Amino acid sequence: xxxxxxxxxxxxxxxxxxxxxxxxxxxxxxxxxxxxxxxxxxxxxxxxxxxxxxxxxxxxxxxxxxxxxxxxxxxxxxxxxxxxxxxxxxxxxxxxxxxxxxxxxxxxxxxxxxxxxxxxxxxxxxxxxxxxxxxxxxxxxxxxxxxxxxxxxxxxxxxxxxxxxxxxxxxxxxxxxxxxxxxxxxxxxxxxxxxxxxxxxxxxxxxxxxxxxxxxxxxxxxxxxxxxxxxxxxxxxxxxxxxxxxxxxxxxxxxxxxxxxxxxxxxxxxxxxxxxxxxxxxxxxxxxxxxxxxxxxxxxxxxxxxxxxxxxxxxxxxxxxxxxxxxxxxxxxxxxxxxxxxxxxxxxxxxxxxxxxxxxxxxxxxxxxxxxxxxxxxxxxxxxxxxxxxxxxxxxxxxxxxxxxxxxxxxxxxxxxxxxxxxxxxxxxxxxxxxxxxxxxxxxxxxxxxxxxxxxxxxxxxxxxxxxxxxx
Amino acid sequence: xxxxxxxxxxxxxxxxxxxxxxxxxxxxxxxxxxxxxxxxxxxxxxxxxxxxxxxxxxxxxxxxxxxxxxxxxxxxxxxxxxxxxxxxxxxxxxxxxxxxxxxxxxxxxxxxxxxxxxxxxxxxxxxxxxxxxxxxxxxxxxxxxxxxxxxxxxxxxxxxxxxxxxxxxxxxxxxxxxxxxxxxxxxxxxxxxxxxxxxxxxxxxxxxxxxxxxxxxxxxxxxxxxxxxxxxxxxxxxxxxxxxxxxxxxxxxxxxxxxxxxxxxxxxxxxxxxxxxxxxxxxxxxxxxxxxxxxxxxxxxxxxxxxxxxxxxxxxxxxxxxxxxxxxxxxxxxxxxxxxxxxxxxxxxx
Numbered sequence: 001x002x003x004x005x006x007x008x009x010x011x012x013x014x015x016x017x018x019x020x021x022x023x024x025x026x027x028x029x030x031x032x033x034x035x036x037x038x039x040x041x042x043x044x045x046x047x048x049x050x051x052x053x054x055x056x057x058x059x060x061x062x063x064x065x066x067x068x069x070x071x072x073x074x075x076x077x078x079x080x081x082x083x084x085x086x087x088x089x090x091x092x093x094x095x096x097x098x099x100x101x102x103x104x105x106x107x108x109x110x111x112x113x114x115x116x117x118x119x120x121x122x123x124x125x126x127x128x129x130x131x132x133x134x135x136x137x138x139x140x141x142x143x144x145x146x147x148x149x150x151x152x153x154x155x156x157x158x159x160x161x162x163x164x165x166x167x168x169x170x171x172x173x174x175x176x177x178x179x180x181x182x183x184x185x186x187x188x189x190x191x192x193x194x195x196x197x198x199x200x201x202x203x204x205x206x207x208x209x210x211x212x213x214x215x216x217x218x219x220x221x222x223x224x225x226x227x228x229x230x231x232x233x234x235x236x237x238x239x240x241x242x243x244x245x246x247x248x249x250x251x252x253x254x255x256x257x258x259x260x261x262x263x264x265x266x267x268x269x270x271x272x273x274x275x276x277x278x279x280x281x282x283x284x285x286x287x288x289x290x291x292x293x294x295x296x297x298x299x300x301x302x303x304x305x306x307x308x309x310x311x312x313x314x315x316x317x318x319x320x321x322x323x324x325x326x327x328x329x330x331x332x333x334x335x336x337x338x339x340x341x342x343x344x345x346x347x348x349x350x351x352x353x354x355x356x357x358x359x360x361x362x363x364x365x366x367x368x369x370x371x372x373x374x375x376x377x378x379x380x381x382x383x384x385x386x387x388x389x390x391x392x393x394x395x396x397x398x399x400x401x402x403x404x405x406x407x408x409x410x411x412x413x414x415x416x417x418x419x420x421x422x423x424x425x426x427x428x429x430x431x432x433x434x435x436x437x438x439x440x441x442x443x444x445x446x447x448x449x450x451x452x453x454x455x456x457x458x459x460x461x462x463x464x465x466x467x468x469x470x471x472x
Numbered sequence: 473x474x475x476x477x478x479x480x481x482x483x484x485x486x487x488x489x490x491x492x493x494x495x496x497x498x499x500x501x502x503x504x505x506x507x508x509x510x511x512x513x514x515x516x517x518x519x520x521x522x523x524x525x526x527x528x529x530x531x532x533x534x535x536x537x538x539x540x541x542x543x544x545x546x547x548x549x550x551x552x553x554x555x556x557x558x559x560x561x562x563x564x565x566x567x568x569x570x571x572x573x574x575x576x577x578x579x580x581x582x583x584x585x586x587x588x589x590x591x592x593x594x595x596x597x598x599x600x601x602x603x604x605x606x607x608x609x610x611x612x613x614x615x616x617x618x619x620x621x622x623x624x625x626x627x628x629x630x631x632x633x634x635x636x637x638x639x640x641x642x643x644x645x646x647x648x649x650x651x652x653x654x655x656x657x658x659x660x661x662x663x664x665x666x667x668x669x670x671x672x673x674x675x676x677x678x679x680x681x682x683x684x685x686x687x688x689x690x691x692x693x694x695x696x697x698x699x700x701x702x703x704x705x706x707x708x709x710x711x712x713x714x715x716x717x718x719x720x721x722x723x724x725x726x727x728x729x730x731x732x733x734x735x736x737x738x739x740x741x742x743x744x745x746x747x748x749x750x751x752x753x754x755x756x757x758x759x760x761x762x763x764x765x766x767x768x769x770x771x772x773x774x775x776x777x778x779x780x781x782x783x784x785x786x787x788x789x790x791x792x793x794x795x796x797x798x799x800x801x802x803x804x805x806x807x808x809x810x811x812x813x814x815x816x817x818x819x820x821x822x
Contacts, residue, residue, distance in 0.1 A: 040569070040600055043592070048606040055529025055602070114529075121526030122561050150477050158475050170484050178496060189561030192505040193553055196564050201495050209488075238473055245484060249491030258539040259564055260553040265499055331541060335568040402568075411544040411758050412571045416598050417695075 011089055012366045014096025016448070018076025019359050019366060021104055023444040025068025026352075027437040028111065032061035034434055037427040041420075051115035059126045060114045066124070066206065067135075068107040070351045074214030075103075075142065077358035078165045080366050081221045082146060085162055086153035091145050099141035106134040120180075120188040122195075124203045129185035132176070139173040160237040164217035167245065171209040175202055197261060200252035208248030211351035215314070216240075216283055218358035219307050223287050225361070226304040227297050232289035236282045243279035247272050254325040258334060266327075273325035280318040287311055302377045306357030309385065313349030316392075317342065332407055337419065338399025341392050348433070349388055356440065363444070369451030372443055380439040387432030394429065398422035508554030512624035521618025524611055526561065533601070535565035535572045544757050546575035549626065569600060577620045577627020581642040584751040585616040587700075587714035594711035595751065597699045645749025653717035661728045664720075668741045676783035677736025679762065680797050681769040689770025692763050696755060697771075705775035715751040722775035729778075736780045739768035773801050 007013045038045055039054040046052040083090045090096055109131040113119060119126045127135065146166055150158065179202015180188050181195070189195045224231050231237065253261060253269030288311070291298050298304040320342055324333050333339060360377060364370055371377065398419040405415045473479075514522065525531070537551040551574055556562035580588075584595055589612045592599035604612060620631055633641035652663035665673060679685055693701075700719035702709040707719035729735055743764045746754035755764065772779035782799040789795055 039602060043600045043602055046602075048603050050606050053528065053602045053604075053606075055532055058529055058532045117527035119527060119529070120561070121529065121531065121563060123531070123563070123566060147477070147481070158477065158480065160475075163475055163480055166480055167484050170481065171488050174488055174492065178492065187560045191558050191560045192556050192562055193564075194500060194503050194505065195561050197499045197503070198496065199561075201492075238475070242483070242487065245487040246491065249488060250495050252495065255566065256564060259537050260551060262499060262503060265495075268495070335535060335566065337567075339566065406544070406568070407541065409543040412568050413596060413598065414758055416569075416600055 008097050009093045011093065012080055014090065014093050014100055015076050015079035015362070015366050017097060017100045018072045018079060018103075019363065020076075020444060020448070021100065021107075022069050022071075022073030022076055022355065022359065023437075023441045025064050025072060025107060027434070027441045029061055029064035029069050030430070030434045030437045032057050032064060032111070034427065034430045036061050037423070037430050040423040041427050050117070056114050056117060056119075059119060059123075060110045062124065063110040063114075063126060064107060065352075066211070066347060067103070068110070070211055070347060070355050071214065072103065072107070073355035073359045074211075074218060074351070076366075077218055077221075077355070077362045078161075078214065080362045081218075081358075082162055082165055083149055084365075085155065085159045085221070086149060087155040088149060088153045091148035091152055095141055095145045099138045099145065102134040102137040102141070106131040106138070109134075122189060122199050124206055125180045125188060125199060127180075129182065129188060132180045132182050132188065135176055136173065136182070139169055139176065143169040143173060159220070160231070160241065161217040161221040163237075163241050164213040164220070167241070168210055168213035168217070171205070171213075171245065175205040175209055178202065179205070193259065193261065196256045196259060197253070197265065200255040201249075202252070203255060204252035205249060207346060207351075208244070208251075211347065212244065212248070215310065215351040215354040216244075218354050219283075219287055219311060222304060222307045222354075222358055222361045223291055223298065226301045226307075227291045227294040229290055229294060232286050232292075236286040240279050240283040240286065243275075243282065247275045247279060251276065251325070254330075257325070257327060257330055270325050270327070273322045276318060276322055280314065284311055284315055301361075302374060302381060303357045303359075303361035305381060306353050306360065308357075310350055310353035310357060313345050313353060313388075317346045317350050321346075332403035333399055334403070335406075336399035336402035337395045337422070338403060341395030341399060344388065344395065345392050348384075349392070353384075359444075363447055364451075364454060367448050367451060369447055369453050372446035372451045376439050376443045380436045380443070383432045383439070384436035387429045387436065390429040390432070391426060394422045394425045398426075503553070505557050506554050507557045508552045508624075510549070510624035510626050511554060511557050512621065512628065513558070514621060515617070517614055517617040518621040521614040521616070521621075522559070524607065524615050525618060526563065528604075528607075530573075531563035531565045533565075533567055533569035535568050536562065536574045537564050538572055538574055542572070545571035545579075546573070546623075549575060549623075555624075573619065573622050575623035575626060577623040578630020578642055580753055581646055581749060581751060582616050582620065583715045584753065585619050586612055587711045587751065589615055590714060591710065594699050594709070594714070595753075596696075598695055640748070642749055645747075647749070649717050649747065649749045657724045658728065660717075661725060664742070664747070665730050665738060667747070668738050672737040672741040673730045674734050675737025675740070676734060676780035676785075677740070677765055677769050677772070678786065679765040679769060679781060680793055681773055681779050681781040681799060681801060682794075682797060685766050686770050686773060688763070689766040689768070690774070692759065692767040693770055693774075696758070697767070700751065705771065711751075717750055719751070722771060726776050726778075733783065734780055735772050735776070735778070736765070736768050739771060740764050743767060777801060778803075 035046070035052060036054060036057045050056070079090055079096055106127055109127060113128060114126060118128060120128055146169060150162065150166070179198055181190055181198060182188065184190065190198060220231070220237070250272040251269045253265045254273050257266050257269065295308070298308045323329055324338070324342065360371065401418050402415050405418060406412070536556070538546050538549060540550050555574065587594040588596065589604045591603045591605065592601035604615070621627055623630070629641060631641045632643055633639055634644050648663070652660045700709055700711045700715065701707050701722065705722040707721045709719065712718045725735070730738060742752065743759070744754060744756045746752050759767070769779050769781055779799065779801045781801070782797070
C-alpha cells in the first residue's frame with residue numbers, strides 16, 4: 001500500500017485531496033453550526049468556555065462550510081472534470097496539491113484563530129491577513145493550473161463548465177483582495193461607512209462569483225452526462241454566463257440598503273437584484289430543457305438527484321433573493337432569521353447540494369473505485385433534504401415573527417420568547433444535517449479504502465456531442 | 473459566438489473590472505465622510521473595548537445602525553453618514569438577536585453593564601447572550617466603556633448631564649441615589665418617593681388585583697425583574713453583587729408608604745421611567761400600560777401583602793371589570809402600620 005505522499009502527482013490525486021477535505025470540513029462546519037444553534041436555545045450550556053462562545057463559533061461555522069466544504073468539494077470535482085472535458089490531464093497535479101495546501105491552511109485557521117478571538121471580525125471576511133494570503137495563493141495557483149490545462153487541451157472547444165470554473169478563479173482573485181481590504185493588513189478594513197460598501201460587495205460576490213460558478217459548472221457537467229443528452233442551448237449558456245458576471249457584481253448594496261449609503265448605490269443594487277432573474281432563469285431553463293423527458297434518469301441517479309434538487313434550491317433562493325432586496329420587503333425581513341434561512345438554502349441547498357452531487361458523480365472515476373455504499377447515499381440525501389427543508393421553514397417563520405413584531409414596536413428582548421420554539425426546532429433539524437455530513441464523510445473514506453475497484457479505470461469523456469446551435 | 477480562451481479571460485476581466493469600477497471605485501471616490509453632529513473620538517479604553525467587540529463577534533447579534541422605521545432601543549435618532557467616522561472596522565451588523573447598540577451609551581449606568589456582561593441573565597432573565605465572565609474584570613470594563621461611548625455626544629449627555637431638573641445624566645443621579653441609599657432605608661425610600669412626579673404619588677393602581685391580573689404580573693416579574701430583585705423580592709441576587717446602590721428590597725416599603733397608603737402610581741412611574749443613575753432601567757418601551765400596572769399590583773401584593781388597587785380616586789368604571797370586586801389586600805395581617813385603610817371602602821365617589 002502506498003504512503004499518502006506517494007499519491008501526489010498522480011492523475012486525479014489533487015482532485016481527490018480536495019474532495020476528501022470537502023467531506024471533512026462539511027462535518028466540522030456543520031458541528032460548529034449545531035454548537036452555535038444550541039446557544040440560541042440554551043445560552044449557558046457551554047457557559048464561560050471561551051472557544052465555544054457564540055460570537056466565536058458562528059464565524060467558524062460560516063467560513064468552514066463555505067470555504068472548507070462547498071468550495072473544496074466544488075474545486076475537487078472541477079479538477080477532475082475540467083481536464084476530462086478538455087481531453088487532457090491537469091497541467092500540474094503538484095501545483096494542485098500546493099493550492100490545496102494553502103486552501104486548507106486558510107480553512108483550518110478558522111477553528112483555530114477564531115476560537116482564540118483572532119479575527120478581523122467582518123462577516124465572511126474574518127480570516128486574518130496571513131490566511132487571506134493563503135486564499136489568494138490558492139486562487140492564483142488554480143488559475144495558472146487551469147489556464148495551462150486549457151492551453152494544453154486536445155479538445156478544441158471549451159465547454160461551459162470550463163468557462164465557469166475559469167471565471168470563478170479569475171473573478172474571486174479580484175473580489176477577495178478588494179473585499180478583505182488586503183492593502184490594510186492589520187484590520188482588513190477601511191474606516192467608516194465605506195467599509196460596508198467594500199464588505200458587502202465582497203460578501204455577495206463570494207456567493208455570486210465563487211459558489212455560484214462552481215455549482216453551475218458542476219451542474220452543466222453532471223446533468224448532460226447523466227441524461228445522456230446534448231446541452232439544450234449554447235446561446236442560453238452564453239447569456240447566463242455573461243449576465244452573471246455583469247449583474248451579480250452590482251448587488252452587494254442590498255445588504256446595507258437601510259444604512260445611509262448613497263441612494264444611487266441602493267437603487268443599483270435593487271434593480272440589479274431583480275435583474276438576477278436573467279442569469280438564473282437562463283441557466284435553469286437551459287439545464288432543465290437539457291434534462292427534459294429524462295428527469296427520471298436524473299432523479300434515479302443519486303448524484304444526479306443531488307444536482308437536480310440543488311437546481312431547485314437555486315430557483316427558490318433566487319426568487320427569494322430579489323424579492324427580499326425590495327425595500328418594502330426588507331423592512332420586515334432584514335436583521336431577522338429570515339435571512340439566515342435564505343443563506344442556508346443558498347449555501348447548503350444550492351451550492352452545497354450541487355457540490356455533493358458533483359462529488360458523488362466524479363468520485364468513482366477519481367478514486368478508481370465504486371462508491372462504497374449507494375444505500376448510504378440515499379439515506380444521506382433523505383436526512384439532509386429533511387433537515388434543510390425544515391431549516392428553511394423554521395427560520396423563515398421565526399424571521400417573519402421577528403420582523404413583524406419589531407415593525408409593530410416590540411423590542412428584540414420581547415421577541416426572544418416568541419422565537420424560542422423555532423430556535424429549538426432549528427437545533428434539532430441541524431442534527432439531521434450533521435448526520436448526513438457524517439454519513440457522507442464515512443462513505444467517502446470507505447470508498448477510497450474499501451470501495452470495489454473499477455477495472456479498467458473508467459475513461460472520462462466530455463458530455464455527449466452537442467446538437468443544434470451548440471457548436472462550441 | 474465561439475468561446476475562446478482569450479475571449480473568456482479578457483472578456484471576463486473586462487466585465488468584472490467595469491463592475492468593480494461602478495460598485496466600488498465610484499463610491500470610494502464620491503462618498504465623503506465627515507464627523508456627524510454626535511460623533512466623538514474614542515478613548516484608548518473605548519478603542520480597546522471595540523477590539524474586544526470585534527474579536528468576540530458581538531456584531532453577529534447586535535447591529536450598529538438605526539433605521540427610519542425602527543422603534544424601541546435607540547430609535548430616537550436615525551443613523552447618518554459620519555456616525556462611524558474613523559471607526560475601523562465599523563461593523564454595521566446583519567442580525568438583531570439583541571438590540572441595536574449604536575446609541576447604547578448612557579441607557580444604563582456602568583454597574584448595570586458589568587452585571588449584564590458577567591451573566592446577561594443577571595439583569596435580563598430571558599437574554600440569549602453568552603456570559604462574558606471569562607473575559608475577566610478588565611475586559612468587561614473596556615466593553616462597558618465602549619458601550620457608554622455608543623452615540624457619541626448623545627451618550628455623553630446621558631452619562632454626564634448635570635441638570636437637577638430631571639434631565640441629569642447617569643453619573644449625576646448615581647451620586648444622589650448613592651447618598652440616599654447610604655442614609656438608610658427611611659431616607660432612601662423618602663428620596664425615591666420624592667423623585668416620582670407628584671400626580672403619580674397619590675395615584676392608586678387603577679387595575680383590579682384579581683387572580684388573573686396577579687398571574688400576569690408574576691409572568692412579567694419573571695421576565696423582567698427577577699434577576700435583580702429576586703424571587704422573594706429582597707434584592708439578594710447574584711446581580712446585586714455588581715450593582716450599587718443595590719436593588720431595592722421591597723419589604724422595606726412596608727410601613728413607608730406614601731401618605732400611608734399609596735403605592736401603585738409610584739411603582740408604575742418607576743417601572744415606566746426607571747431610576748436613572750441606578751441599575752433600575754426604564755421599561756416604557758417594552759411594557760404597555762396594563763402590563764406595568766399588573767406587575768405593580770403583583771409586586772405590591774406578593775411582597776407587601778398590600779395594594780392600593782380600587783382606592784379613590786376613580787371615575788366611571790371600566791366596562792369589563794366586575795364592579796362587585798373588593799380589594800382583599802388592603803389589610804396586611806403581618807404588619808399593620810398606622811394610617812392604612814382598615815377595610816375595603818365602598819366603591820362610590822367620595
